[in-house]
Amino acid sequence: MIRIPVAFVMSVTFAAVFIVSRLAATAGLVPDDAVTLWVSAITAGEGEMPIGRIVAAYPTVPFLATSLLELVTPSGTQTPVFLTAGVLALLAKAWLASFRRVGLPLIAAVAATLLIALHPALLRAAISGPADIMLAAFLFLLGGALYDLRARSAASEVMAVALALLGLAFSHPMGAALACAAIPLLVFAMRPEMLASSVINLVVALVFPTAFCVGAFAYMSWVFPGSGWSFLTAPAEGLATWTVGFSQFFGRGLTGSLALDAAIAVAIALILAAPIVPVAIVWVRQRRPLLAPALIIAATTCFAAWLTVSTGLFGDPAALAVMPPLLAAIIVARIPVVRERLTVVFPMLIIGWFGGIAALAIGDPRGATNVLVALEGRGINQERLAAINLGNATIGRDGILVDTFNAPAIVLGRGRARGLLSPSDDEFTLGVLFSRIDTPFVAVPDPQIGIGAQDRLNKTFPLLYRSGAPGYHLIYEKSNWKLFARN
Amino acid sequence: MELSPSDRALGDLLVARRVLSLQQLDEAVGLAETWNVRLGDAILSRNWAEPAVYYQAVAYHYELPFVDLIRDAPDPALLAVGEADTYARKLTMPWRLRDGRIAIATADPGPEMVLFARERWGNDVEFVVASKFDIVWAVQTAFADELSHHAVYDLAELNPEMSAQQVFTPAQIVFCYVVLTLLMIGLALAPIATLIAVNVVMSLFYLGNFLFKGILVSVGGGRSVDKDEAVAIAARALSDEELPVFTVLVPMFREPAMLPVLARSLRELDYPLGKLDIKLVLESSDHETIEVASKLGLEGVFEVIRVPPSHPQTKPKACNFALQFARGEFLVIYDAEDRPEPDQLRKVVATFRQSSPNTACLQCRLSYFNAGENWLTRMFTLDYALWFDQMLPGLERLNVPIPLGGTSNHFKIDVLRELHAWDPFNVTEDADLGVRLTQKGYRVGIVDSTTFEEASCHAGNWIRQRSRWMKGYMQTFLVHTRRPLHLMRTIGPLGFLGFVFFIGGTVLAGLLNPIFWILYLVWMFAATSGFDPVFPQLLLFLSLFNLLAGNGAFVFLHMLAPIRRGWLNLIPYSLTAIFYWVMISIAAYKGLWQLLRNPFYWEKTQHGVSKHVVRELAAAQEAAS
Incomplete structure (x- = not known):
């Protein structure tokens, strides 16, 4: 009853x-x-x-x-x-x-x-x-x-x-x-x-x-x-x-x-x-x-x-x-x-x-x-939306070096964490420690915006967003995020 | 119930012979009518007449000869060993042949006894009167060997798979051998993987152990207070008339000093003394206690049962021997230093009346009267409070077999006999019997009444006692896991799990704790990386989680334990439980060693050493002098 x-x-x-x-x-x-x-x-x-x-x-x-x-x-x-x-x-x-x-x-x-x-x-x-x-x-x-x-x-x-x-x-x-x-x-x-x-x-x-x-x-x-x-x-x-x-x-x-x-x-x-x-x-x-x-x-x-x-x-x-x-x-x-x-x-x-x-x-x-x-119809969190979009763009690609601690919404956009090399991974730690990038992909936000200023990769590679990395080419650029792929 | 004309006449005779005063007779008649007992039971329970004088008067009243069975022992040719327990219970036995007729000695002459004797020995009989004590003594003397054999071997011979006489069965030895062999092979071929596997099993065991005990406390705490109150009300409402005869067994060994205190505790029970069948169960070699008992001038409801010497010399054997003389509908065991709450027996009767017919045993709560004596007694009290006040009610509600505590377990005597009573080879015979009862389809319940005991206040004494318990738990575990499928079928999966964690888990935790503590201390202080391969990250986490959560949970459970009794001052002592667990582990290893070397040895706990008891004994002696 x-x-x-x-x-x-x-x-x-x-x-x-x-x-x-x-x-x-x-x-x-x-x-x-x-x-x-x-x-x-x-x-x-x-x-x-x-x-x-x-x-x-x-x-x-x-x-x-x-x-x-x-x-x-x-x-x-x-x-x-x-x-x-x-x-x-x-x-x-x-x-x-x-x-x-x-x-x-x-x-x-x-x-x-x-x-x-x-x-x-x-x-x-x-x-x-x-x-x-x-x-x-x-x-x-x-x-x-x-x-x-x-x-x-x-x-x-x-x-x-x-x-x-x-x-x-x-x-x-x-x-x-x-x-x-x-x-x-x-x-x-x-x-x-x-x-x-x-x-x-x-x-x-x-x-x-x-x-x-x-x-x-x-x-x-x-x-x-x-x-x-x-x-x-x-x-x-x-x-x-x-x-x-x-x-x-x-x-x-x-x-x-x-x-x-x-x-x-x-x-x-x-x-x-x-x-x-x-x-x-x-x-x-x-x-x-x-x-x-x-x-x-x-x-x-x-x-x-x-x-x-x-x-x-x-x-x-x-x-x-x-x-x-x-x-x-x-x-x-x-x-x-x-x-x-x-x-x-x-x-x-x-x-x-x-x-x-x-x-x-x-x-x-x-x-x-x-x-x-x-x-009022105004967006609340544009940075998160941008990170979600980047995450969407990484679907189908593995080995992406990115500071997900700083922009966790990337994982949401991608739907999974596997394939992302985040600060808890050895590749990320070693890359930052020796200032060397050799992963298949790397993604960074614009260091001029709030989220970009806190990004660990930007701190180690200040020119990465603007100039990219040697041996890498740009494959995605949207809403202050860039994704580079190894040549 | 109104007194019989025969008893009234007997009363008048006793007054006429100046055995009783008129006032005592009036009081005795009142008691006998209220209690619904024979006049003699009322008189003897008040100690108003020497038993010998009383029985001589009885003989005179019935115009029968009075005989002293110690001086004029019964003719052994007339006695049948198979009827020994009948003699003891009916207080009637064949004495001698006189002029071709069998003279029947009885302590209970009357029409019922005449009918019984004629039915049993035919019409060609005559009667003599003997005292109750003489008859019990004569039966013990005549059948010492046979009764002793029954006490020791009944279970082992009639239900050998339930007896601990054989410590390890061949199948168990083979099983252990196979496990050890597999472990050795594993260590030889893949040492790291094997150690990890062992570690995982142990970690899961720890996790299950503290989760199970946490659930027990939670479930036990939810026990209905209303039900307990209903029992208390029903107990108060029971009239003396409707109460049954209750047998009280008090096994003692070399504890003469405890007798006055024990007698006082039993007198204080709110139960008609005339309906108590109290048996002081003493080893026949314990002359000192027997002598004190006989000189103490105890009331007629106290009987001394002398247990003949035989191996093993254990409390369950002594109780089995005494059981053959028990006359009650129910039976309880108390230790010499026990102080049951006065209304305990009434509550037990009320609970039995309210419980399902398959309820065969009721366990009362145990606690200590000398809790505040020192750190050890405080910890022991916390331990008991957790066990009896929290966990056992949880076991009862979950229908998991209850390992009975050493004393204050009340049985339906018929069921006890049907199960061949206690296992004399098991040194925690009570815990074993609790499991056995459940396996046989009987229920063990909990009664909200407490018996206060004396907590061991010296470390050595405590370890001796606890090592016996640990050994007994090992015996109980080994006995009941001989047929694991049968065990699971008879007590159900939850009961099986509960048995494994509650009996096996208690012992295993005691044995494993030191190993894990030492490993942890070495790992922490030596900063060695040697453990890293054996403790991969996930396992390290699980182990540390168990170490922290397990210890924390048990400390917390100990904190909860004294709340029920309002002993909040004990709560902070829970924080020192780790040291108590160290002592438990020492006892567990001692128990294991004894299991292998001397499995049936009964580690005697010394009683009467507490300051409280010493003071009380001194006061009792002063009062006596």
Whole structure:
């Protein structure tokens, strides 16, 4: 009986994510991180990535999931889109099941599920790729686990919270920020009798898997000389771009402290995108077991935004925009009084859906700007398009020396990594080291444009783009890329 | 149930003979009616009358002669070895021929016994009264050799493929020989490839081992609390009247000092004492403990079973011997230092009543009362908490055979007898029996009741105990893998996998850990490239992943273990688990050595050495003096 609604909800969610992702890809709205992740997965799936880079790949969970999917799907499949849509569809299934379990009527449960699953913040996460949607999944799991912990605080509940924190930390840099931010707040999620005993020891148990895995990950990255420690080096560029976008939206800010402003922005986004949350919090203000976990999730997210901006360690806090619909789902599933007031809940969810659009403008100003640009019909990422075109042009040719780390979209355009000689290959390293090119093909971007200035080949061979290499002739030139073939 | 007229008359007689006071009689009548037992059981369970005096009064009441079977032993010609257990259970046996009639000695005269005796020995019988203890003693004396033979060889003779008497079967020896030969050939022809293959197998084993145990903890943690609460309520609701007779076996060896503490623990059980059939199972050579037991003036529900000397001298053999005298519907084994929670037996009865008919055994949780004594006891407590509070419930929910813990396993006595009880050649006879029960289609369940034990607090004592467990696990693994297909068929693929990882994996991890630790330390500190050919990048990754993830996962599981009991102060000690694992490995190698050299030797764990117990014993002695 329940199978038809489940299939309906999952299909609608899957299709919606698929369509939105395709539109976003066409408009160039997919973030660079997502492209890099996909390219890494393609490369790893083909066995072209050295173990050192696989081991040190971060965010680990979406990378491994995408790579595995890449391994089992035919070449050319848009694995990140399938993965993202699949995860969100599974989340939708979980929400529907939990709403039904707590007694929501079928129609109401389906409607609430779709309002949450297709919330702008979750669609934005879906567009941003597997890392963002897995962040959402683990944040949802953490929320549920915190409610269970507050109710029982037994080993399996502690295990669930600990593993949710671990999943968060390894699914997205912002997940790592959330995990760090959650630590001081976890004590409030425990039962009072636990608080009375050695509460610090219980927190040790909660954070041990994450702390241990971070240590182990660092150690493995050190043992396997690849791009080790990369997960610790701050994606400072992402934060800088976010800061610019934020300043464009809010001018000089609200408090004079950017970190504090970021936290406030997250809180405002929560109120706009999930007004049911503050309303429900007021309803259950006297009932700590129901109140504490919701407040912890909200506070953790605000604290993570503050932490991210103040430390510069975790990159772009825009991903935190995904929190409001998740917290709304948790609250509907976990707070009985909410379910008894559906006439209030549904208008709130609908308002939250529209408020989510405004919340995205606050939480992800750069993304909002990009959407506006795309709606005006202007191209967002011409450099990526050029790299994709070059990748297309390399199909059927093998042994192409090219800096794919700098322009990963080449792999997307080509559809595979095999045949490309990238900086992780010995031929590339030796060529750069001895300033000698003897591969069948070589491709470089114009050093005068942004992407070209960072190109490792351009740095070693400054005249390569303009003059070519001795013994090579030009076979492709388009959008600031040139491809040379050996005579 | 109202007392029979005969028992009422007996009570009046006891008062008239000043054996009992009137108040004691009233109380005894009340107990007998509440418990639904004979008046004598109530009186003896309260120690209100010397057994000899009581039985003399019984004889007087029935106008029968009273005999002392120790002085006037039964005529061996009248006794049949095949009926020894009947004599012991019915407390009735042929004594002598008198004027052509068989005189039947009984500790339980009454109409039912008369019917039984006539059915068994014909109408031409007469009766004498003997004390319960004399009858048990007489049976032990008369059939010492035969009962001892049953205790040692029943399983080996009737179901030899399930007995550990033969350590390695010829097929197992051939299998090991073939594997070793193939390994040698591989090392000679393609050493690197062979070592890589070995490494892959070991790495996969490690991965499977910690994944399986993680799943167990996760599944075990999800055990329904409601179900446990329902059992607790049902246990409280059980009236004394409907409780069955429960046999309690307490095997002891050279532990006279523990007797007062043990007796107190058993008295504290919330179970009608008159329905307890407590047997102190002592080696007949252990004169010291026997003497203390007889001088202690224990209640009549305590019986001493003297186990005649024979090889192997193991706890399961002693229990098998005592089983032949057991009169209960259910049976439990406690160690001398055990402190079961008072409502344990009630919960067991309630659980048996609620469980499927094929539930033959219930294992209670074990933990330690001296957890905080030192580092070792804390680690041991974490270990037990992980095992009994987390993993065993996981095994139960996944229907994987449960290797029973050494004590506090409660059996349906009929099933125990049907399976020829414990394997006296296996030094973890309990773990073996758990697997055997599952193979025979019976279910082993878990009861949410704890028995607190004394954790070994000295490294030497701990290693002796653990080496025995490791050896026993090896024996159990060898016995049940003699017919791997049969094992898989009887316990299912998941059960088979669980058996391999839980029994085999525990031992193998203990044996392999030091090898991998040493390899890792040499690799890390010597900065040698000698391992590079054997550890290609992918394998190196897998090995390091196992090393890190495996150790990390087990440390985490140890952290979760004490949460159920709220012993959060133990959590930080989980971080030192690596040193505990080193001790486990030492024990594993010692166990392996013993398996090859002295497979049936029982490494005795010294009890009564904990500061807690020493203090308690001192207090008990002070109270006694």
